[in-house]
Amino acid sequence: MSVTQLSHFYQVIKEDNRISPTHISVYMALFERWNANNFTGPVCFRRTELMESAKINGIATYHKCIKDLADFGYIRYVPSFNPAVANLAYLLE
Numbered sequence: 449m450s451v452t453q454l455s456h457f458y459q460v461i462k463e464d465n466r467i468s469p470t471h472i473s474v475y476m477a478l479f480e481r482w483n484a485n486n487f488t489g490p491v492c493f494r495r496t497e498l499m500e501s502a503k504i505n506g507i508a509t510y511h512k513c514i515k516d517l518a519d520f521g522y523i524r525y526v527p528s529f530n531p532a533v534a535n536l537a538y539l540l541e
Contacts, residue, residue, distance in 0.1 A: 450487045454479060456541060457522065466520060470504065474513040475522060477501035478537050490526070490536040498535075 457475065461467045477498050481491045499510050514537075518525040526536040 450483060453539060453541060460522075464520065466516065468513075470502075470509060471513050471517060473502040473504065474498070474510070475517060475539075478523065478539060482539055490538050492534040492536055494531075494534055 457479075461472065478491050478493070480501065481493055481498075485491065495507075495510060499505070499507075502510075502513075504510050504513070514523075514525055517523045521540060523540060524538040526538075528535050
């Protein structure tokens with residue numbers, strides 16, 4: 449499932465002009481966390497950790513990319529709005 453999921457993502461984004469390298473970086477940071485969790489369940493993460501993994505410095509850039517990925521149907525994003533509780537993301541096929 450994991451390699452198929454990643455291959456599918458790259459196939460689809462070839463035709464999606466809305467996706468930038470920054471979107472890909474955020475998706476790959478989420479994918480890496482999903483991989484670390486043996487491709488099960490949602491991806492649990494803190495914004496700062498995901499920004500670091502994706503090499504993003506701006507909070508506005510992070511919010512735009514994560515929102516876009518959700519709006520474009522690549523992930524389902526469940527923000528916690530609480531710094532003590534991790535955010536969740538589901539990588540969609």
